[in-house]
Amino acid sequence: MAAGAPLKRYLLTAGPTPVPERVSLAMAQPMIFHRSEAFAAVFKEALEGLQWVFRTTQPVICISGSGTAGMEAAVTNFHSPGDKVICLRGGRFGERWAELCQAYGLTVVPVDVEWGRPMDVAALKAVLEQTPDARSVFATASESSTGVAHPIREIAALCSGRDTLCIVDAISALGAFDVPQDEWGIDVLVGSSQKALMLPPGLAFVGVSQKGWARARTAKLPRFYLDLARMLKSQEKNESTWTPAVSLIVGLRESIRMMREEGLEAIFARHRQLAEATRRACMGLGCELFATDAPSPAVTSVRVPGGLDGSKLVQRLRGRWGITISGGQEKLKGKIFRVAHMGYFGPFDIITAVSGLEMVLAELGHTFELGAGVQAAQRVLGSVE
Ligand SMILES: *Cc1c(COP(=O)(O)O)cnc(C)c1O
Numbered sequence: 324m325a326a327g328a329p330l331k332r333y334l335l336t337a338g339p340t341p342v343p344e345r346v347s348l349a350m351a352q353p354m355i356f357h358r359s360e361a362f363a364a365v366f367k368e369a370l371e372g373l374q375w376v377f378r379t380t381q382p383v384i385c386i387s388g389s390g391t392a393g394m395e396a397a398v399t400n401f402h403s404p405g406d407k408v409i410c411l412r413g414g415r416f417g418e419r420w421a422e423l424c425q426a427y428g429l430t431v432v433p434v435d436v437e438w439g440r441p442m443d444v445a446a447l448k449a450v451l452e453q454t455p456d457a458r459s460v461f462a463t464a465s466e467s468s469t470g471v472a473h474p475i476r477e478i479a480a481l482c483s484g485r486d487t488l489c490i491v492d493a494i495s496a497l498g499a500f501d502v503p504q505d506e507w508g509i510d511v512l513v514g515s516s517q518k519a520l521m522l523p524p525g526l527a528f529v530g531v532s533q534k535g536w537a538r539a540r541t542a543k544l545p546r547f548y549l550d551l552a553r554m555l556k557s558q559e560k561n562e563s564t565w566t567p568a569v570s571l572i573v574g575l576r577e578s579i580r581m582m583r584e585e586g587l588e589a590i591f592a593r594h595r596q597l598a599e600a601t602r603r604a605c606m607g608l609g610c611e612l613f614a615t616d617a618p619s620p621a622v623t624s625v626r627v628p629g630g631l632d633g634s635k636l637v638q639r640l641r642g643r644w645g646i647t648i649s650g651g652q653e654k655l656k657g658k659i660f661r662v663a664h665m666g667y668f669g670p671f672d673i674i675t676a677v678s679g680l681e682m683v684l685a686e687l688g689h690t691f692e693l694g695a696g697v698q699a700a701q702r703v704l705g706s707v708e
Pocket residue numbers: 337338389390391392416463465466467492493494495515524
């Protein structure tokens with residue numbers, strides 16, 4: 324490539340994710356007043372769309388803030404100082420739940436699983452039985468740091484029939500695979516804008532069950548900006564308590580329109596296929612998958628082969644070819660790389676990433692047959708699911 328030529332960029336990280344042209348154009352429209360009928364109409368449609376994505380008949384609260392704002396609301400609105408809670412930890416985001424709960428003075432009972440493995444439901448069951456006063460169980464649907472999809476349905480089932488809330492970070496799951504809130508009995512379900520919902524960062528979403536709302540009425544932790552009951556009151560009038568991120572909500576209405584046009588089943592099938600193609604491609608290159616038992620349909624984590632430096636791989640891919648994937652975090656730094664495929668993704672995003680990956684791996688001295696990964700991906704992507 325000629326020196327100084329602009330590099331075309333490709334974004335395949337586990338958030339933020341690519342934003343469709345339609346959504347960008349919707350967000351570029353002139354600003355509207357947030358206390359107007361025009362905004363109320365946009366907000367109403369967006370909120371109904373969120374219920375459709377969450378698969379709940381309960382209202383979903385829309386917060387202006389990153390995903391962690393939704394997680395923080397899930398801690399402060401449903402607990403009182405000193406409450407005992409169980410936090411499932413198997414990666415960086417599971418750890419974030421525990422840190423958040425500790426920051427608010429809750430007593431955390433951790434249940435750990437090795438990074439890369441799905442949560443052991445029997446281990447959780449045992450801890451729940453030993454901890455009858457556990458107020459909540461905090462879980463992660465798609466642990467983006469390890470690429471694992473945890474067994475949320477089973478975890479939620481363990482919480483039903485007792486005074487324990489099931490609280491789930493589904494930030495990188497919603498819109499990529501099914502996490503039906505009502506059907507599975509999830510009490511608090513947290514999402515955010517910059518993953519499979521195809522928007523820029525800046526919105527968090529919290530769906531709350533009736534059991535959750537009942538708990539909120541007695542929960543004593545202080546809250547103000549993130550007071551969900553107060554926000555619900557406004558939302559019932561299609562208003563926002565505070566000045567909302569107006570442009571993002573206009574974008575949300577558009578992204579949900581796109582999702583409705585495609586249909587949830589088709590969206591989930593697309594993600595399954597992209598994930599399968601990515602996994603096959605990496606195996607075709609002689610790489611080992613990191614999450615072998617329960618790989619997430621939203622992000623694929625792969626062991627860096629043969630003693631190569633994973634940070635260098637990620638850096639080269641971006642610097643030389645304009646392709647941004649994620650490396651490993653904390654104890655996985657340099658050891659894995661992660662290719663996300665959540666939201667506005669199609670077959671050629673995967674083909675592009677895999678082909679770039681091949682060129683960099685070859686350059687770093689990994690031996691394999693050039694084209695083997697692309698070919699493996701093509702076989703999956705060319706087949707009808
Ligand atoms: C991206 C992500 C978050 C995001 O938190 P931010 O506050 O938006 O940075 C939380 N949990 C998971 C599982 C994620 O993938």
